Amino acid sequence: MSVSLGADRQILLEGSCGSEDAESLLQLLLSMPGAVVDWQRCSMAHAAVLQVLLAAGPPLRGTPRGEELARWVGPALARLDQ
Amino acid sequence: MNELLQQFLIESRELAEHATDDLLALEHAPRDAELLDSVLRAMHTLKGSAGIVEFFEMEQAVHAAEDALGAARRNLGVPERAVIAQGLACLDQVMEWLDAIARTGELPRAAAAARPVQHDWSAALLERHPDALPLATTAIRYIPDADCFFQGEDPIAHITALPQLLAFEMQPAQPWPPLAALDPFRCNLVLLALTSASLESIADHMRGVSGKHDIAALSSQGQRLDQSLTAAARHVLASQLALVDGSPPPPFGHLASAAITASNVLRFCGGDAEADRLAGIAAMDRADMHAALRAALSGLLADPPEEKSAAGRAPQPAVRSSRTEGTPRTLRVPAERVDALVRLTGELTVARNALSHLARLAALQGNSLAPLLKARDAAFGQLTSQLQRAVLTLRVMPLRAVFQRFPRLLREISEELGKAIQLKTIGEDTEADKAVAEALFEPLLHVVRNAADHGVEDPALRARQGKPPTATIEIRAARQGDQVLVEVADDGRGMDVDRIRQTARDRGLATEDVLGSMTEEEIIELAFAPGFSTAGAVTHLSGRGMGMDVVRTVVERLGGRVSIQSQAGKGTTVRFMLPFSVMMTTVMSVQAGGQMFGVPLDSVVEAIRLPRSALSAVGAARAVVIRDQTIPVVDLSQMLGDHDRVPDSTETTLVITSFAGQRCGLEVDKVGEHLDIILKPLDGLLAGTPGISGTTLLGDGRVLLVLDVGEMLQ
Numbered sequence: 001m002s003v004s005l006g007a008d009r010q011i012l013l014e015g016s017c018g019s020e021d022a023e024s025l026l027q028l029l030l031s032m033p034g035a036v037v038d039w040q041r042c043s044m045a046h047a048a049v050l051q052v053l054l055a056a057g058p059p060l061r062g063t064p065r066g067e068e069l070a071r072w073v074g075p076a077l078a079r080l081d082q
Numbered sequence: 083m084n085e086l087l088q089q090f091l092i093e094s095r096e097l098a099e100h101a102t103d104d105l106l107a108l109e110h111a112p113r114d115a116e117l118l119d120s121v122l123r124a125m126h127t128l129k130g131s132a133g134i135v136e137f138f139e140m141e142q143a144v145h146a147a148e149d150a151l152g153a154a155r156r157n158l159g160v161p162e163r164a165v166i167a168q169g170l171a172c173l174d175q176v177m178e179w180l181d182a183i184a185r186t187g188e189l190p191r192a193a194a195a196a197r198p199v200q201h202d203w204s205a206a207l208l209e210r211h212p213d214a215l216p217l218a219t220t221a222i223r224y225i226p227d228a229d230c231f232f233q234g235e236d237p238i239a240h241i242t243a244l245p246q247l248l249a250f251e252m253q254p255a256q257p258w259p260p261l262a263a264l265d266p267f268r269c270n271l272v273l274l275a276l277t278s279a280s281l282e283s284i285a286d287h288m289r290g291v292s293g294k295h296d297i298a299a300l301s302s303q304g305q306r307l308d309q310s311l312t313a314a315a316r317h318v319l320a321s322q323l324a325l326v327d328g329s330p331p332p333p334f335g336h337l338a339s340a341a342i343t344a345s346n347v348l349r350f351c352g353g354d355a356e357a358d359r360l361a362g363i364a365a366m367d368r369a370d371m372h373a374a375l376r377a378a379l380s381g382l383l384a385d386p387p388e389e390k391s392a393a394g395r396a397p398q399p400a401v402r403s404s405r406t407e408g409t410p411r412t413l414r415v416p417a418e419r420v421d422a423l424v425r426l427t428g429e430l431t432v433a434r435n436a437l438s439h440l441a442r443l444a445a446l447q448g449n450s451l452a453p454l455l456k457a458r459d460a461a462f463g464q465l466t467s468q469l470q471r472a473v474l475t476l477r478v479m480p481l482r483a484v485f486q487r488f489p490r491l492l493r494e495i496s497e498e499l500g501k502a503i504q505l506k507t508i509g510e511d512t513e514a515d516k517a518v519a520e521a522l523f524e525p526l527l528h529v530v531r532n533a534a535d536h537g538v539e540d541p542a543l544r545a546r547q548g549k550p551p552t553a554t555i556e557i558r559a560a561r562q563g564d565q566v567l568v569e570v571a572d573d574g575r576g577m578d579v580d581r582i583r584q585t586a587r588d589r590g591l592a593t594e595d596v597l598g599s600m601t602e603e604e605i606i607e608l609a610f611a612p613g614f615s616t617a618g619a620v621t622h623l624s625g626r627g628m629g630m631d632v633v634r635t636v637v638e639r640l641g642g643r644v645s646i647q648s649q650a651g652k653g654t655t656v657r658f659m660l661p662f663s664v665m666m667t668t669v670m671s672v673q674a675g676g677q678m679f680g681v682p683l684d685s686v687v688e689a690i691r692l693p694r695s696a697l698s699a700v701g702a703a704r705a706v707v708i709r710d711q712t713i714p715v716v717d718l719s720q721m722l723g724d725h726d727r728v729p730d731s732t733e734t735t736l737v738i739t740s741f742a743g744q745r746c747g748l749e750v751d752k753v754g755e756h757l758d759i760i761l762k763p764l765d766g767l768l769a770g771t772p773g774i775s776g777t778t779l780l781g782d783g784r785v786l787l788v789l790d791v792g793e794m795l796q
Contacts, residue, residue, distance in 0.1 A: 019231050024267035030261055047238040048231050052266050055258045068242040072250040079251060 002042075003028065003049075007022060010061070011035050013049070013063040022048035029056045039064045045073070085483050087183065090135045092414060094180055097128045102173045105166055111456065112160045121169065122151055128176065137189045140179055142270060147172035150203055156257055165206060204298040207251065207274050208355065214248035216358050218276040219300050220284050225255055226269050227292035235292060241273045245283055249276040276300075277577075284618075300355075316383065318347045318719060323379040334368045341375050356382065417516075420476045427466075427473045428760030432779040434459070434466045439782045467758075474515070475662045481559045481568070482510035484523050490558060495534045501541060502552040503534055512559035514566045515663040521640055522568065522660065525633040529570045529656045530555060532630070537574030537654050547572065564662050565642075571655040577648035579605050589614065606646050607743045610634045622778070638741070641667065641684060667761045669788055671754035672737055673721030678780070679750075680757065680788040687738040687745065689753045694734050697749075706736065706747055713738060715747040721794070722773075741792045761788055 003021045006012040011028050013021075029035065029052065037053065039045070040062030050073055053060070060077065063070050101124035108117045125148040132140040147169045154161035161169075182190040204221035208214070222244065226237040251274040258264065277284060281299045288295050288727060322340040332340075341364035356378075363374045417450055440549035441459045445450040482554055485507045496503040514522070537552040538544075545551060556571045579602050586592050586608045597605070608614060610630045633656075637644045642660035661667070661684070669680030670689070690708070697704045704715045715736065736747040759778040764771055775790035 012489055014670055019236075019267070020607075026261070026264060028267045040630070044239075045235050046231075047226075047269065047271065050238055051271060052264070053719065054252060054254065054271075055264050068239065072242045072247065073238065073252075076250050076252050 006038065009035055011037045011058070013037060013039040013064075015041065015046065016043055017045040017049045018025040019048040022046070022052050025049055026052045026056070029058060034058070036060060037059050039069070041065055042069060045069060048079075054080065085486055087135055087187070090137075091180055091184055093131055094128055094176065096132075096414070096644065097124045098173045098176045098180070100124045101128065102170060102177075104174070105169050109163070109166050112163075112166075113164060115155075118151065118155055118161065120137060122148060122155070125151070125169075135189070137179075137743040140176060143175060144174050146203070150206060153203065153206075153253070156254065164209065168205070181185075185226070187783055203296070204300065205276070205517050207249070207276060210251070211249040211276055214276045214363050215355055217278040218248050220277050220279060220281050221274045221298045221300055222273075222277070222288065223298075224275075224288070224291070224295040225272040225293050226271060226273070228268050228270070230269050230292045231267050233292060237269065237271060237273060238292060240287075241275050244275055244277050244287055245279040246277045247275060248278055250274070259757055275772070311410070315347050315351050315445060319344055319379055319383055323376070326376050326379060327557055331372065334371070337368075337371050337375060338364050341371070344375075344379060344382075415476075420473075423473050423476065424760070427470050428762075428778075431466050431470060431758075431760065434462050435780065436783065437462060439780075470758075475513075477516045477663070479510050479516050479519050479619050480510060480514045481514055481519055481522070481566075484526065485510050485557055485559070488526075491527065492530060492534065492555065495531060496753065499534060499538075501534065501538050503538055504554050506550050506554060506556040507558075508556065509559035512561050512566060513662075514660060518566065518640055518642075518660050518663070521636060522658070525636045525644070525658070526557065526568070526570065526631050528630070530557070533570060533572035533574065533654065533656075537572040537576075539575050543575075561662070562659075564668075566660045566662055568658040568660065569655055571653060572652040576650040576652055576654055577606055577609065577646065578650070582606065582608055584612070604743075606648055609646060610644075610743070641682065643684070659693065665760055669757050669759055669786075669789070670737065671757055671786065672718070672748070672750040673719075674748075674750045675722065676751075677719075677722075678754070678784065678786055679718070680759065680778070680786045681739065681748070681791065682775075682788065683756060685739045685741055685791040687740045689735065689737045691735050693732055694732055697734070708738070711745070713745045715749055717749040719751070739791045739795075741795055744795060746791075746795050757786075759786070759788070 002013060002015045002017040003024045004012050004014070005028060009032055011025065011032070013025070015062040017025075025037075031036075035058060037058045038061040042064040045064075045066070054077060057080070060074070063074065104117050105123045106122070108114060108121065111117065125144050129141050129144040129148060132138075132144060144592050150165045151161055151169055153222075155167050158284065179190055203223055207221055207223075208218060211218075222241070224241060226235065227233070230237060238252065241247075249427050253271045253272045253274070255270050258270070279287075281297055284297050290295065320345045324338060325340050341360050345357045345360035345364065348354075348360060360378060362374075363371060363378060366374060412593045419611060437455075437459050441455040444455050449455075488507070489505050492503060507545045533555050534553075538555070539547070539549070541551050544553065554573050556569075558567075558569045558571070582605050583597050583600075586605070587594065587597060591608060591611050591614065592600075610633075614630065634644050637658055637660065640660055642658055644659075645657050646654060647657065648654040668683040670683050670686050672681055692706070697706050701713075705712050706715050707713075735750050735753055737750055737753065738745060738747050740746075757778075757780075761776040761778060764774060764776055766779075768774070773790055773794040774787050776788050778786050778788065780786050
C-alpha cells in the first residue's frame with residue numbers, strides 16, 4: 001500500500017502513488033487534522049494525490065525519492081505555503 | 083460609423099472608465115473584494131463587447147488583464163501592485179483604441195502590433211522566478227479538464243516532463259472547498275511553467291492534452307519593452323548597433339562595453355528582462371558575443387518607433403487629458419429623464435400661452451403695462467420655442483438605426499424567394515423622433531417584404547421584359563419641413579389594377595357599381611383595406627392579407643400618412659409621411675356647441691364656409707359635393723352629444739378631414755387659430771374615451787380636447 005498510517009500518527013507516502021490513493025490520503029488527513037505527511041520514500045505521485053496535498057497543505061517531511069517530485073513539486077507546494 | 087460600433091464606443095468608454103476608477107481605488111484598498119469584483123465585471127463585459135465587434139486584439143488584451151486580476155482573487159485575495167498596474171495600462175490602451183475608433187470609424191489596424199499586456203500571467207510568473215528570467219523563452223499555463231483524472235491523465239507529470247523546464251507552479255483553478263467537501267478525483271489545478279524550449283516544441287508536447295492551455299513566447303517581452311523605449315534610448319541602442327556592425331569588427335573589449343551600455347539603458351527604461359539578457363551577453367565568450375549582441379540589438383530596434391509610440395504603457399495623466407480633446411463625447415441619459423424634460427417644456431409652453439392670454443387681456447383693457455407685457459411675452463415665446471426645439475432634438479435619432487437592419491433581412495428574403503434583389507438606402511442620416519424611428523421598422527419591413535414577394539418578378543420574367551436580372555429595392559428618407567418622408571420603391575411589375583379590382587369584388591370589399599366608378603388611385607388604395615391580399619399563394623413572407631392595413635394603422639397612429647404610387651411594369655413606391663416629432667402636434671382649434679376642440683392639422687384638408695343649403699340629406703345622413711366629390715358631413719356638436727342645437731345662421735363652416743383616404747366634413751361653429759401643442763394622452767377617468775386622442779391646456783387655463791379623427795369616423 002502506497003498510502004498508510006505510520007508510527008507517531010504520520011501519514012506515509014511510499015513508492016508510486018496512483019490516482020486511487022488520493023481518496024485514502026484525503027480520508028487520513030480528514031481524520032487527523034494537522035498530521036505530518038512523510039513522503040521521503042515516495043518515488044512518484046499522481047496529480048490527484050498531489051492535489052490533495054495542495055488543498056490540505058499538511059506539513060511535509062523530507063525530500064521525496066522521485067526526482068520530479070523533489071525538483072519541481074516540492075518547491076511548488078512550498079511556494080503556496082508561503 | 084456603423085451603429086453597432088458607435089454603441090460599442092459609448093459602452094466600452096463607460097466600462098473602461100469605470101474599471102479604471104475602481105482599479106485606482108483598489109490600489110489604495112487592495113483588500114476591498116467588492117472593488118475587485120466590480121473591476122472584473124466591467125472587464126468581463128468589456129471583453130465581451132470587443133468580441134462582438136470582432137476587435138480581437140482588445141478582447142485578448144482585456145482577457146489577459148482580467149485573468150491576472152482573477153488569478154489574484156483566487157489565490158491570495160489581494161492583487162499585487164504590479165497586476166493592478168498592468169490592468170491600468172491595459173485600460174489605458176483600450177481608451178486609446180477607442181479614441182482611434184472614434185476618429186477613424188474603424189478598428190485600429192496597428193492594434194495587433196501593440197498588444198501591451200497580452201501575456202500578463204506570464205509576466206507575473208517571470209517576476210516570481212527571477213532565476214529563470216535570463217533563460218526562459220516560453221511560458222505555459224495549463225488548466226486541465228476537471229475530469230482529466232478519469233481519462234487517465236496525469237497533468238502534473240505531463241508538465242514536469244516539459245523539455246528544458248525552468249520553473250513550475252501549481253495553483254487551484256477555483257478556491258478550494260472545505261477539505262471534507264473536496265472531491266479528490268476532480269481536477270482543480272492551474273499549472274504554470276517556464277522553459278527555455280521553443281514555442282513549437284512546447285506546443286508539440288502539449289498536443290492532445292485535455293482542457294485548455296496557453297503558450298506564450300517570452301520574446302514578446304522584448305517587444306513590449308520596445309514600446310516604452312524613449313527616443314534617446316533608441317538612439318543609444320542604435321549607436322551600439324552601429325559600433326557592433328562597424329568594419330573592421332570592433333575589438334572584444336568594445337563589444338563587451340557596448341553590451342553593458344545597452345544593458346544599462348534597458349534597465350533605465352524598466353526593461354529588466356532585456357537588461358539581464360544583455361548583461362548575460364556581455365559575459366559571453368568572444369566568439370559568441372558578436373553575433374548575439376548584434377541579434378539582440380537589431381531585435382530591439384527592429385520595429386519603427388511610430389507604430390510603437392501609439393502604445394505607451396504607463397498610465398499618465400497627460401496622456402489621458404490629451405485624449406479628451408477633439409473626441410466627441412456622448413452622454414447617455416435614461417429616456418425617462420428626457421421625457422420628463424419634454425413634459426416640463428410642454429408645461430412651460432402652456433404657462434407661456436397663459437402669459438400671452440394675459441397680455442391680450444391687458445391690451446383689451448387699455449392697461450398701461452400692456453405694451454411691456456406684449457414685448458416680454460414675445461421674448462418669452464421665442465425662448466420657449468427654442469427650448470422646445472432643443473429638447474425635442476434630444477429624442478431624435480438618425481434613421482440609419484432602422485435602415486441598417488434591412489440589408490441582412492432582404493438577403494434572407496431574396497434567398498427564400500429565389501430572386502436576386504439588391505437594396506439601396508438613401509438618406510440614412512435623416513433624423514426622426516426616437517418613437518417614430520422605432521415604430522417605423524415594422525411597417526417598413528411589411529412593405530419591403532411585399533415589394534420583394536409581389537412586386538419583384540421572377541428572374542425569368544424580368545429577363546423576358548428586358549429588365550436587369552437583379553431587382554432593386556430602394557429605401558429613401560428625407561426631411562421635409564416638420565415631416566419626414568420615407569419611401570420604399572421597387573422596380574418590379576407594379577400593382578395590377580384589374581387584379582385588385584377583381585379581388586375586391588371577390589372579397590366583397592366594394593360593390594360592382596362603386597368599383598366601376600373608382601379611379602385607378604382609389605383602386606390601389608383598396609390594398610390598404612383590411613383583409614385584402616392578391617398573392618396567388620400565401621407565402622411565408624407576406625400574403626397573409628394583413629400587411630398593408632397594419633402598415634396604415636401603425637403609421638396613422640404615429641400621426642403619419644401612407645400612400646402608394648404604382649406604374650404597371652415599372653414598379654411601386656410606397657410613401658410614408660411621418661411627423662418629425664410625436665411629442666409636438668399642430669392642431670386647428672374649432673368651436674362646436676360652445677366648446678373648443680383641436681383637430682390635428684395633418685388630417686385637415688381644408689376649412690370652408692358655405693351656405694347651409696349646400697348640404698343635402700342622404701338618407702339619415704348629410705353630404706356635400708365639393709369639386710365633384712361627395713363628402714359625408716357630420717355635425718361635431720351633435721356627434722358629441724349636444725342634440726338640441728338649432729342652426730342660427732344660413733351659413734355653416736365645414737372642416738374637411740381626411741383619414742385612411744376617406745374624406746369627411748365636420749360641421750363646426752367657428753374655426754380658430756393653429757396651435758402647437760404637446761399632446762397629453764388621456765388618463766384617469768377619461769382614459770379610453772372614444773374619438774379623443776388627448777388633451778392640452780390652453781393659455782387661459784381651459785382644457786382643449788384633441789379629436790382622434792380616424793376613431794371618430796368609425
